Amino acid sequence: MNPRVLLVSNRLPVAATGDAAKPLRTTAGGLGTSLKGVHESGNSVWIGWPGNMELSPEAAENLNEALQEKGFVPVDLTPGDLKDYYDNISNGVLWPLFHYLIHQLPYNAKGWETYRNVNMKFAEATASQYQAGDLIWVHDYHLMLVPGMLREMLPDAQIGFFLHIPFPSSEIFRILPWREELLKGLMGADLIGFHTFTYSRHFSSSLVRILGADPEVDRVSHNGRTVHFGVFPIGIDVHRFVQQAHLPEVKEMSQRIRRQNPEEFLALGVDRLDYTKGIPRRLLAIERFLEKYPDFRGRFRFLQIAVPTRESSPAYNDFRSLVNELVGRINSTHGTMESLPVHLLYRTVDANELSALFLAADIMMVTPLRDGMNLVAKEFVASRVDGNGVLMISEFAGAAAELGESLLVNPYDIEDVADRIHEALRMTDADRRARMSLLAQRVSQMDAGTWARSFISHLASLTEGRQRVSFDTIETIRQSIKAVDSLLFLVDYDGTLTAIRDRPALAQPDAALRELVLRLSNLHRGRFWIVSGRHKHDLETWFPESNVGLVAEHGLWMRVEGNWTQVIEIDVSWKDKLRSIMASFAERTPGSQVEEKTASIAWHYRMADREFGRAQAKELRLHLLESFSNLPVHILNGKMCVEARIQGVHKGVATRRIAEMTKHESVLAAGDDQTDEDFLDLLPNSISIRIGRGHSKAQFRLHDPFELRALLESLASGEQNGE
Numbered sequence: 001m002n003p004r005v006l007l008v009s010n011r012l013p014v015a016a017t018g019d020a021a022k023p024l025r026t027t028a029g030g031l032g033t034s035l036k037g038v039h040e041s042g043n044s045v046w047i048g049w050p051g052n053m054e055l056s057p058e059a060a061e062n063l064n065e066a067l068q069e070k071g072f073v074p075v076d077l078t079p080g081d082l083k084d085y086y087d088n089i090s091n092g093v094l095w096p097l098f099h100y101l102i103h104q105l106p107y108n109a110k111g112w113e114t115y116r117n118v119n120m121k122f123a124e125a126t127a128s129q130y131q132a133g134d135l136i137w138v139h140d141y142h143l144m145l146v147p148g149m150l151r152e153m154l155p156d157a158q159i160g161f162f163l164h165i166p167f168p169s170s171e172i173f174r175i176l177p178w179r180e181e182l183l184k185g186l187m188g189a190d191l192i193g194f195h196t197f198t199y200s201r202h203f204s205s206s207l208v209r210i211l212g213a214d215p216e217v218d219r220v221s222h223n224g225r226t227v228h229f230g231v232f233p234i235g236i237d238v239h240r241f242v243q244q245a246h247l248p249e250v251k252e253m254s255q256r257i258r259r260q261n262p263e264e265f266l267a268l269g270v271d272r273l274d275y276t277k278g279i280p281r282r283l284l285a286i287e288r289f290l291e292k293y294p295d296f297r298g299r300f301r302f303l304q305i306a307v308p309t310r311e312s313s314p315a316y317n318d319f320r321s322l323v324n325e326l327v328g329r330i331n332s333t334h335g336t337m338e339s340l341p342v343h344l345l346y347r348t349v350d351a352n353e354l355s356a357l358f359l360a361a362d363i364m365m366v367t368p369l370r371d372g373m374n375l376v377a378k379e380f381v382a383s384r385v386d387g388n389g390v391l392m393i394s395e396f397a398g399a400a401a402e403l404g405e406s407l408l409v410n411p412y413d414i415e416d417v418a419d420r421i422h423e424a425l426r427m428t429d430a431d432r433r434a435r436m437s438l439l440a441q442r443v444s445q446m447d448a449g450t451w452a453r454s455f456i457s458h459l460a461s462l463t464e465g466r467q468r469v470s471f472d473t474i475e476t477i478r479q480s481i482k483a484v485d486s487l488l489f490l491v492d493y494d495g496t497l498t499a500i501r502d503r504p505a506l507a508q509p510d511a512a513l514r515e516l517v518l519r520l521s522n523l524h525r526g527r528f529w530i531v532s533g534r535h536k537h538d539l540e541t542w543f544p545e546s547n548v549g550l551v552a553e554h555g556l557w558m559r560v561e562g563n564w565t566q567v568i569e570i571d572v573s574w575k576d577k578l579r580s581i582m583a584s585f586a587e588r589t590p591g592s593q594v595e596e597k598t599a600s601i602a603w604h605y606r607m608a609d610r611e612f613g614r615a616q617a618k619e620l621r622l623h624l625l626e627s628f629s630n631l632p633v634h635i636l637n638g639k640m641c642v643e644a645r646i647q648g649v650h651k652g653v654a655t656r657r658i659a660e661m662t663k664h665e666s667v668l669a670a671g672d673d674q675t676d677e678d679f680l681d682l683l684p685n686s687i688s689i690r691i692g693r694g695h696s697k698a699q700f701r702l703h704d705p706f707e708l709r710a711l712l713e714s715l716a717s718g719e720q721n722g723e
């Protein structure tokens with residue numbers, strides 16, 4: 001049986017009507033429609049705000065009953081909550097900023113405390129419904145702190161988060177005063193979903209720049225857990241739109257819209273009246289089109305359906321006046337006695353009317369300045385069961401990444417949009433139909449149900465979120481080693497045999513460690529190896545005795561019987577560019593320094609001012625990740641250093657060679673960071689130990705180097721005592 005899903009969103013897909021007899025009505029909106037299928041499958045609870053209403057006690061009771069019956073759990077929000085959390089922060093700051101419209105930001109945003117408190121209300125309401133085994137799926141920018149809050153309350157829960165709007169470039173995201181808190185809030189999730197690869201990449205850059213994290217393509221370690229992120233482009237209920245388009249009353253309505261003037265071309269816009277949707281520039285492009293191609297005057301009509309939205313906000317009222325003004329101007333300049341070129345309807349339309357409009361249009365103009373996805377574009381395509389019509393779409397809408405056969409436009413380029421309207425009207429029938437047929441295939445491949453199912457099944461498959469770090473005792477590890485006769489020791493140095501020190505030079509081995517290493521090395525030739533990222537000079541100086549096995553520079557060099565050999569050939573032609581970048585960071589960051597090895601260059605900031613060093617490290621990593629992405633170079637986040645290393649060189653390279661050479665039955669491998677993961681599972685029966693926290697494939701975990709040394713001591717003496 002599928003697990004139960006707790007859906008969490010700002011709004012429920014229903015709203016209170018205030019009518020005791022029929023207390024609920026369905027609300028429109030992309031999010032609601034897309035999740036409807038999951039909820040109607042019967043195994044989910046939906047937590048959200050049902051809208052505020054002055055209700056009589058009887059009506060309130062009926063409302064609660066109706067909500068409960070349908071699996072909805074209301075979160076009550078006060079007018080004060082709504083003003084700060086919804087108007088001021090969510091829609092006043094996060095919405096414009098995530099859509100790159102920073103001129104819409106208030107000078108001094110107020111209400112963050114309330115945003116946090118309301119997120120806590122949602123988290124508490126969710127936790128109160130939670131039963132072990134449930135999946136939790138939180139939605140959108142209103143609730144970005146909820147995953148983190150839930151993680152505190154329910155450490156073992158599987159938590160997903162989906163962002164319906166764009167994730168902006170890290171340059172924009174870092175404008176937010178609460179950037180760190182928001183990212184940490186998201187880090188409570190096990191899986192974070194975005195509409196496009198671009199948003200996922202921007203998110204990853206913000207993790208580097210703001211949290212100093214070390215993300216991989218689709219995951220990042222945070223507080224000992226792995227947080228996954230991925231691309232799940234949302235779809236629509238294709239079946240419903242196709243069915244609607246076939247209804248006789250819809251066909252009739254569509255013909256009526258057209259028959260008003262069969263010679264006329266109809267362009268259509270359907271949006272919430274939101275400043276992100278690009279309506280004023282769309283109107284300017286239409287004005288320009290009519291100026292530039294006067295033949296179309298009297299034969300071209302643009303119909304804009306604008307759904308009222310966020311009417312409590314002054315920004316939206318001013319915006320409405322601007323749109324009205326533009327419509328008036330175009331109509332008075334380009335209208336004729338018989339017709340007006342622009343027709344603006346400021347209202348919602350019902351499902352059938354919407355389908356009829358989609359079917360009637362020659363061109364669908366979807367030209368937002370930014371849009372997470374834009375469902376209208378997909379709804380238009382699904383509705384064109386006649387295979388006709390042209391979709392024009394802004395390259396700044398997430399949907400553009402999927403709908404390549406549409407006419408892609410830059411909505412800021414008024415001249416080009418005007419020309420593209422002309423191009424669309426002159427497109428040959430064959431071209432139009434060929435494009436529409438390909439678009440229809442794409443839209444039906446990923447519908448709303450597929451989208452929701454793929455996110456949920458991905459979330460359910462992540463079991464790491466439930467694993468918590470627990471440490472083992474030395475005795476437990478000893479027990480599992482006893483049975484093994486022939487053991488090869490592969491042990492990292494810094495952080496594993498010695499504690500991490502402020503300066504690398506201070507980490508030289510103390511007398512007891514040297515003595516332990518020598519004892520282990522003398523037990524059996526070729527048995528004990530130190531596998532380090534350090535330069536070979538350091539290791540050679542500390543362990544000159546030729547029977548200590550040494551691997552330096554993360555597996556590039558190994559010392560066998562006192563002789564150093566380079567394990568593989570490498571191409572270092574990229575090092576010059578890297579050296580100059582690192583040097584410029586060293587110059588600008590007092591106390592930091594560059595260290596060069598055969599296959600790598602590292603910039604160390606242990607000795608620099610902590611805060612400044614950390615900030616510079618984030619900048620350097622981001623720069624290197626972006627500039628060297630096409631070169632075979634790994635950019636690594638070391639402890640107080642940023643290192644760039646040639647790909648193909650890792651500790652697994654040398655350790656594999658050693659295992660072949662020495663032919664031991666089993667391996668005891670120990671390490672404390674990511675670079676050690678490459679040799680922890682060298683042989684199928686390896687005994688692997690991770691020192692400290694952090695994600696690892698090791699079987700065992702010890703707290704610190706002292707525990708590991710105690711274990712090695714006991715093994716060395718056990719061996720000597722003939723155990």
Ligand code: ADQ
Nearest residue numbers: 029030164270271305307347348349371372373374375376
């Ligand atoms: P929205 O910004 O609301 O969604 P969109 O994706 O276009 O934008 O969804 C709007 C929905 O409202 C569509 O289903 C549309 O049919 C409906 N609608 C629009 N105008 C209407 C009208 N006049 N009458 C009736 N219905 C109307 C946010 C993000 C998007 C993202 C969705 C889903 O901003 O980028 O695609 O969430 O993730």
